[in-house]
Amino acid sequence: MSYNAKNYTEQGGDVTHIGGKLVFDGDNGGGLLPNQAACTGSSAGETAVNALLLKLKNAGVMVGDAITLTVTNEVTDSVAAHADRQDNTSHISSVTESDGVITITLDKKVSELKDFDGGNGWGIHKWLGIGVSAGITPITDLQYNGALLTADDVTEATAVGLSAGYFVRWVAADLVLAGDNSQKSVDSFTLRADGYAETTYKLLIVEPSA
Numbered sequence: 001m002s003y004n005a006k007n008y009t010e011q012g013g014d015v016t017h018i019g020g021k022l023v024f025d026g027d028n029g030g031g032l033l034p035n036q037a038a039c040t041g042s043s044a045g046e047t048a049v050n051a052l053l054l055k056l057k058n059a060g061v062m063v064g065d066a067i068t069l070t071v072t073n074e075v076t077d078s079v080a081a082h083a084d085r086q087d088n089t090s091h092i093s094s095v096t097e098s099d100g101v102i103t104i105t106l107d108k109k110v111s112e113l114k115d116f117d118g119g120n121g122w123g124i125h126k127w128l129g130i131g132v133s134a135g136i137t138p139i140t141d142l143q144y145n146g147a148l149l150t151a152d153d154v155t156e157a158t159a160v161g162l163s164a165g166y167f168v169r170w171v172a173a174d175l176v177l178a179g180d181n182s183q184k185s186v187d188s189f190t191l192r193a194d195g196y197a198e199t200t201y202k203l204l205i206v207e208p209s210a
Contacts, residue, residue: 035063038195057195064197067134071095071102075129075168076161084114088128088173095130100199104130105206110173118170122184125172129160136193137165143192177205 036053039046056062073095077086093107106113113126136142139149139157144167153167160168172185181187192198 032060033062035065037065054195057197065195067136067191067193067196067199069097069102069191069199069201070133070135070166071097072131072133072162072166073104074161075131077129078161079159084116085127085129085170088113088126089130092128092130097201101202101204102130102132103204103206104128104171104173104176106173107208109207110177110205113173118172118185122170122172125185126174127170128173129168129170131157131160131162131166132169133163133166134191134193134196135165136196139165139167141193142167143190143198145189146192171203171205173205176203177207 033056035057038050038053053062057064073089073092075089077083077089091106091108091113092104094103094105096103096105110126113128115124115126117124118127134142139153140151142149144153149167156168157166162168169189170185172183175181175183175185176187179187187204188200188202190198190200
C-alpha cells in the first residue's frame with residue numbers, strides 16, 4: 001500500500017511514520033511536551049532518564065525548566081578608577097525581579113548620576129551595576145544573549161564582591177530610562193542553560209517622584 005501523507009500509521013497500527021511536523025494540541029507549552037522534572041536518584045536507570053530529558057529540553061521538544069532569577073544591588077567597586085560607577089550604584093535603593101522585569105529603583109534622578117566612559121567601546125553614560133544569578137553554578141554554564149559566560153565574568157563578579165553564581169550586569173541608566181536600544185547597552189537580555197528554557201528579562205529604571 002502507498003501513502004501520500006507525511007505523517008501516517010501503517011495498517012495494523014504497529015508502525016507510525018513522522019515525515020512532517022508533529023504538533024501536540026492543548027495546554028502544553030505551545031506544542032511542546034510538558035516539562036518533566038529530573039529524577040532525584042542516582043541509579044543507572046534514573047541517570048539514563050535524566051540524560052534523555054535533558055536532550056528533549058535542549059532540542060526544543062520538551063518545555064525547559066524555569067530559571068529562578070535573583071538580583072542584588074550589592075555590587076562594590078573598590079578600585080579607585082571605578083569611583084563614579086560605585087557612586088552611581090550606591091544610589092540604587094532596591095532591585096527586584098518579577099515576571100521577567102528587573103526593576104531598578106533609584107533614590108536620585110538619573111540626570112543627577114555621574115557620566116563616565118564604560119570602556120570597551122560602550123561609551124559615556126550613567127553606568128551602574130547590579131548582580132544577577134540564574135541559580136546556575138558555575139556561571140560559565142550559563143548563556144547570556146546566546147554566548148556562554150566566561151572565566152572573565154567570574155573574575156569580574158568576584159572583584160565586585162558578588163557570591164558564586166552571580167554575574168554583573170552593567171546598566172547605562174540614561175539609555176534604559178529613555179528606552180534607547182540603538183546603542184550597546186540595551187534594556188533587555190536573554191539567559192539560557194542546559195535543560196532550561198531561554199528567558200528574556202527587561203530592565204526598568206524607576207526614579208524618585210521628586
